[in-house]
Structure formats: structure tokens, C-alpha cells
Amino acid sequence: MKTVPSKEEILSAHERIKPYIHRTPVISSAGINEQAGCKIYFKCENFQKIGAFKARGAMNAALSLSKEDLAKGLATHSSGNHAQALARAAKLLGVPAYVVMPSTAPEVKKRGVKGFEGKIFECEPTLAARESTLAEVIAKTGATEIHPFNNYDVMAGQATATIELLEETGKLDYLLVPVGGGGLLSGTLLAAKYFSPDTQVIAGEPEGADDTYRSLQSGNIEPSQAKSVADGLLTSLGDKTFPIIREHLKEVITVNDHEIIAAMRLVWERMKIIIEPSCAVPLAAVFKDKKKFANKPVGVILSGGNVDLERACDLFIKYK
């Protein structure tokens, strides 16, 4: 897919990946609704295969390759969830996965990749180191790079979460997702445009990595400061995600680390489910602007649940 996914391409992606992914539940919490003052429908991608929505995009991208390309394997650099997703897709399709990961990636995410027999190449936690290491791996193996977000097939896959959410909720006034590189956000914007044009998509973004907010103001892709507990959202936008976001996104709500961890705690305590810091960002955004959402039906995509318990515990103590 070399252009922005069409309605039909997103529907095809959904059919293509259905046998390989969970249809995750949509749940609500009376306690959280009361505190937030609106009716929130959580699409629980933390219960998705590999514990995150990334299973969708990676699977769609893998299934969209030619037989010849697929046989040579899949490659990527990723801070975590996409890496597991790609390793899983490769394993299911019987091809190798080559994953370049920063040495600082959480243990739980490295174990996830190894559990799917992905081959990990560790590098320094800089974009330059990631890219050069990945280039070497691809030169050696002939594998195809599946970028974590700057890829139209990945985007079409991520869009499918919104299709399922809308099928269960009916009309939503708002739909909130986190933004890092913008794969989920682009996919969500397209899905909302095609399937629920009256739903306003809002991005939740950490204050310490508010490059999307700044990029929309400047009109250029701004680099991320990458200073947030939301470790899945530290990347900046790509040249495929930014134009879609610029065209369709009306609002970014930024939240600080205290607000993120408070929202994460609320979900753990009230819903009894585990979400990672990045995943708590859209709920924190709802609390940041309660007036806007008052009494409205609001969709929130819970993006993932892969967090080392030790790290989560440290965060709960630090931000109490």
C-alpha cells in the first residue's frame, strides 16, 4: 500500500488480520464514569495479542507482503510493543524476525520478543544507532523493514480497533488515543472519517514529549524531547503520519507525568486491569478537560499493558 489507506483498504485489513488477533472487549467503569463526569467506553487493547494494539498493524503489514519478500523475513527497530508484534507475526507466518531494540527497553518487552523467537539486536537508545543497526541487518538478510508507524499497512491495521469499538458503542462524540509516532492516531483518524464522521478524534500526548502539539503549530515535524514516563510515546511523527494528522486532527491535549500515573492508578484500582503508562495518557486527557466531555459518550483506546511490574511499582510510589 503506497498511499493513504482508503475505507475499503481498512475493511480489507480487518478481514485479513481477524484470524490472527483478538476482538478485544469494550468495557466501562461506573466508578471512573462518575469521577470523569462522562460515559467512557474503553477498547481494551491491553488484552490484545502481545498485550497491545500493535499486533494489528504488524500483522496487516506482514500479510500484505509478497510471498518472496515475506520469506526473507521481517525487520524493525522498536522500543517494544511493535517488536513483539512483528516477532509474533513472523512466527505465525513461519519466517524470521530481526528486531533492533534499544538496550534500555523494558525486560518484559525483550522477553516478549524472545518468546516469539525473534532475533534481537541491541543498540544504543538513539535514533541514529537504531537506524544504522537496522540497515546492517537488512543488508545482511534481505528482510523487509516494517516500520512501527510510518507505514500505510501498519496504519490500516491500527485503524481496525476503531471499527470494532464503533460496532459496540454506536455513536461516540469523542474518541481519544495516545500519540507517539502517530500510527494509531492516523489509523484512528481515518477510521473515524470513514465510519463515524461526527466523532471528534482527540490525541492525548505527554507534556514531556509534546512534539505532535508543536508540529501542528509549526507545520513541520518537530523532534520529541522524549522526557516522559510514557515510554511508548517518545518518538516524533513520520512523513506518512504527519500529513494525515495535520489534515484531520482538531485537538491535542497534553498531560504531565503526575496526571498520567494518576490515570494509570485509577484504571488499575477501579477496573482491576493492567495498563502501561503510555496507555493512561488519553484517560488523563479526559480528566484534564472534564468540561468538554461532560455527560458525553467518549471512546478511549487502551493501547497496551506491557509494563514491568517493578517499574510500575516505582512509578506509583514516585507519583503518589
Add this chain to the structure above:
Amino acid sequence: MKTVPSKEEILSAHERIKPYIHRTPVISSAGINEQAGCKIYFKCENFQKIGAFKARGAMNAALSLSKEDLAKGLATHSSGNHAQALARAAKLLGVPAYVVMPSTAPEVKKRGVKGFEGKIFECEPTLAARESTLAEVIAKTGATEIHPFNNYDVMAGQATATIELLEETGKLDYLLVPVGGGGLLSGTLLAAKYFSPDTQVIAGEPEGADDTYRSLQSGNIEPSQAKSVADGLLTSLGDKTFPIIREHLKEVITVNDHEIIAAMRLVWERMKIIIEPSCAVPLAAVFKDKKKFANKPVGVILSGGNVDLERACDLFIKYK
């Protein structure tokens, strides 16, 4: 209800409480099944109202009172989940709840009771102190004591989780539940006898509170040592629960605190759901005797998810 619940009484209890409780999901984890070597169906009562199966029994007991008795209110002493369950039942029915709690009860459980407008009377964490405080409260208010487990209506309510589980799984070779005072265990034994007589119920019990194991050996209700991280299972059996357990229970599997916290961690990490230490005991029991369960369909009732995050974090660190 003054006698052991009949099949019809358990079915009536289910109809009676249905409007007030969640039908909780039954879920499986491919990862945990692989590690355990059997097919486990988890009945997720951690997603039940108030975060534990106790919502069932308390609601059934409240709804079974006469109008006159109900109006004077409900009273109990409880270390936690039953307290919240009773406060919730009282609030829904518009009557007062009087709850005697040990001063050592987790904050999250006290907050739960207060959230339902229950009136808390704190006392020393001894059975004697609990009973004398409760007697005073009842003398003053005329409220009816709803015992956490030694009550046939409570037992019939707890039995309803098994009805729902069996409806979704079909035949189970084994069904494991934790045992503290024996309310859930008695109810489960009766439900299995009535609705799935070929299913063998097994109790999971902490080694440091193995009074059920010892009571079955001695033929008398033995006191609990009350030394375990599984703080919901520290009580000994009652004169209504013990006879049912003695008649129908074939096996108790005891597990130590390391095994309990390892099972708890596994559920948090692999299933992305939050369970309290007591709730992890039956899964720890499956791992203790993997040979018995090999390749069999096994039901496990996940009893509850009310644990202070700080306490859970301390336990994960201590037992790593």
C-alpha cells in the same frame, strides 16, 4: 434459609441477585495454559461488583431478609471484601450497613465500605474484639448480622459463580477455589454436586493458614495459624461450612507464600488483570500438582482483586 441450600434454592438465589451483580467473564490465557500444562478457565470474580465474589452472597442474604428486619439494617464483621459487599447491598436496598473492621484492614477495603456509605466500627484485629464490638452494634441498632461465610444464604449466593462458569465451559474435570472460612468453597461444592457431579472440587489453601486441611484430618474445626500473605483466607471454618466441606471435599492443596505470589505475578503479567494474593491460591495449587491436571479442563474461580497497589508492590519485591 435454615438448612443446607438445595438445588432449587441456589437457582432461586441466582435469579434473585442477577439484577444486582455482574455476569463476570470466563477467560483463558494461552501462555498460562502452556506453563500449567492444562486448559484453565478463569471465572473472573475480580471484575465482580466491589471487586470480589462476595457481592453475590451478601446480596442474596440481604434480599432474603423480611422487610421488617431489612429496614433495621445489616451488620457484620469482616476483614474486607464482605464488608464492601454488605455495604453495597445495604445502599442498593436503602438501609444502613454497620461494619466492624480490624484496624489492620487494607485502606482500599476501608475506602470501599465508606464509598457505599457503610458505617465502620474499627476494633483490634482479634476475633474476640470483632465479636464483642459487633454484639454492641447489633444491640444498639437492631440490625441483622450477615456473617461473611457461616450463613446458608451467603453460601447459596457464592454458589452462583459456579453455575455461570459451568454454563460457559461445559464439563470441567476439576474446579479449584480458595478456602478461608469456607463460604465460597461450600457453595462451590454444592453447585458442583447439583449441576456437574463429575467435576471434582479442590480447595487451595495457604500453608500458613491450613486449618481446613487439618480440620479434615482431625474431624474438628481447627483454628487457623493466620500466617500468610493471603489475607482473605486467614479465618477458620464455621459450624455451617465445615460439615458441607467434610462431606463433599476430596482434596486440599496447600501452597506457600512464594508460590502464591508467583501465581499472582503470573496473572498480572500474562493476563493483564489484577488479583489479590488470596485469589492466586488456587492457581498456585494447579502448579503444585501439575501431573494431576495434565491436559484436563480445569475451572478456577478468581475470587477478587482488592489489593492496595503499594502492598502488592511490596509483595512482588519481597518474593521475587
